[in-house]
Amino acid sequence: MAAVFGRRLRRGVMTAAVAAAAVAALSASQAPGVSAPHTGGGNSAADRSDDNPPNSATGPDYYTDLPPLDSPTDDPTAPPGTGGKDGEDSGIPATVLDAYKKAAAEIGTTKPGCNLDWQLLAALGKVESGQARGGDVDADGTTLHAILGPPLDGNGFAKITDTDGGSYDGDTTHDRAVGPMQFIPSTWEWAGRDGNGDGKKDPNNIYDAALAAGHYLCRADRDLSNASDLNKAILSYNNSSDYLATVLKWLEYYRKHSHSVPDGTGVLPKHPSGGGTGSASPSPSPTHRNSDRPSDSPTTKDPSKKPPKTPSGGGSTTPGGNTGGGGSDSPGGTTPPPTTSPTQSVTKLADAGTGGLAALQDDSFSERVKVKAKNAAGSAVGSAKIRFAVVGDTDATFSGGATSATVTTNGSGVATAPALKAGKKTGQFKVRATVVGRNVTGLDHTATVTARADKLARADTDPLTCEAGGTFDKAVELKATYKGAAADKVAATATLITSEGDATEADKGPYFKDAEGKTIRTLKGLTTDADGHLTLPKLYADDTTGTFLLRVTTTGGATLDVELKVTAATAS
Missing domain, CATH: 2.60.40.1930 (Macroglobulin (MG2) domain)
Known part of the structure; x- marks a missing residue:
């Protein structure tokens, strides 16, 4: 990682507070009350459920280049491309930027409670592939040259034998991370999305990959406006404290500085994690401003290179989920003392005055489901996470089109579900309330949609x-x-x-x-x-x-x- 630290010294060292926050976030993600990392390859049925997302979506390689930090020497009036506050690092290729914004807009409709910002997709895209190699895509968003990670052959990385017959990554021996958002084929098989409406789910298409990444981040009813959920989402993409810190830094940067540049002219990163030379590294192109790029063709990993740093507890960051013990990425492998979160203390859900749930087709329900979280002593529990889900043969949804939402209880222990909106289907369905991450008996409320005529x-x-x-x-x-x-x-x-x-x-x-x-x-x-x-x-x-x-x-x-x-x- 010498190149990484050298880069940080040259471009401006991350503040101790940011670094500490990143490490604390990883430690918190492994603390009691949070789902522990799965062992194994991350491809079991349990790993594929919404409540048990796999520990990693992508391959282990990523770019560690950091954005320029604001300083008194920055020239706020400098034009794009000159390295000012809104300089070349803030330029995002037009098609790639469009894909991020469209993916975030769609998820804002289907999963409004997630609060996904397109800048987070941009931060991931920067770290994973340098914004699809500086926008090396065609007009439909498909990469002009394959973006592949190194073979996952166990040589410094996890060993994942071929799962896709080479259909995505061209490798019939081992899996490799694929495309602008670097999805592992086995993950793409169930997480892939059609983001450009062409009837295909292609990990090499930025529209498809960005939408898939957005859905992946929003799994488990995460609210990305919450710092804890944001950190968990990023760590689920690649469970590494260095990765978390890097993505958060780019997220912060893009929220302040971003502009569109022509496809093929984006700034390309230079520093892969661990010094790896996998073919995810960009290739030279006449339109790219930097020419010192590794070849596009796959290369063999240098056996003299040390494998990527593993957490001190014996676990290793793998693309299908972390294996190993209970260590953390915090300095010295220290583990934070166990704590009991409010959610962990909930033992019962009770109705909190929900009225009759009835509406005509296409009308909004006048009543909203309300439940109260209680602990073993019967006292109300505030700040606990409650998941509401629409269950049954119905097209009714919560406002915004979502069929589930996670709500935090107030000081009185009450969580109120979003407003319900009836669809065309008539009859009864249920709104089920459960405690996130807890095996507590859920509470159902019956709702009725009545037929109408105009x-x-x-x-x-x-x-x-x-x-x-x-x-x-x-x-x-x-x-x-x-x-x-x-x-x-x-x-x-x-x-x-x-x-x-x-x-x-x-x-x-x-x-x-x-x-x-x-x-x-x-x-x-x-x-x-x-x-x-x-x-x-x-x-x-x-x-x-x-x-x-x-x-x-x-x-x-x-x-x-x-x-x-x-x-x-x-x-x-």
């Missing part, structure tokens, strides 16, 4: 007439629709009203009969069938002649007045 119409246009004292020959047939589609299972009410301006029930004129043959003029509990059709029972007429109105209303506000005419009886 339009009612007669199924035919034939007049409805009857002689006084007789029976209407034709039944009233209606069809209900919602946004142009048949509205099934919609509740309706039919009432013979006094007049168009008076909706009270009429006391004379046409009528229905109940099961006992008694006269009734209001029918409740009607429901449309699967095709949205509604056929009313037979209508009768008393001795009153004239024109009468039958008003039918449905849930959702659809209303239709049907005209009924009663004529004088024909002489016998």
